[in-house]
Amino acid sequence: DAGVTQTPRHEVAEKGQTIILKCEPVSGHNDLFWYRQTKIQGLELLSYFRSKSLMEDGGAFKDRFKAEMLNSSFSTLKIQPTEPKDSAVYLCASSSDWGYEQYFGPGTRLTVL
């Protein structure tokens, strides 16, 4: 039974580049979340989808961050253009429905030079 998968596991980008992170939720899950984790801010919500519809786009992160969910089994998070302050671990999580626990992927560690 596959959990949440994320690719790549590590990404190094130059300032100003476009990067795309990928996530596959647990099969059958309706809710998908993107989080960013830094040592200073901890875990912050970037985007939240329910049944492929964007429910929340993380306010302060709207500027250069765009999450999409083109089908129920795949989501992407695009950061364009990247800045050094974007260096963090990006986590994807999924949940079967409202009121159920979230399952997390292993994360993508992004380093922006």
Next chain:
Amino acid sequence: GDQVEQSPSALSLHEGTGSALRCNFTTTMRAVQWFRKNSRGSLINLFYLASGTKENGRLKSAFDSKERYSTLHIRDAQLEDSGTYFCAAEADSGYNKLTFGKGTVLLVSP
């Protein structure tokens, strides 16, 4: 301010002893989830509670929505319990997004 305040930020235990981690919430939360980050950086689910208490081995968690807190108790700590623990809570808003605490770094020593 932060909606989820987790304490302590760091904790040192000797093998065989126990302690508790706590999360206080500034608003009413519908449910709480506790995680441990494993060596690969993945967040491993420990507990999910909408109320009451749950126990799993040497871990026990409690959640009181009315009093706005949750705890994670560790007893008979083992070396392999070392790691970073997070609580995360769902606001009572109809969506099940999580707001995370800053984490507790637990070090268990011989």
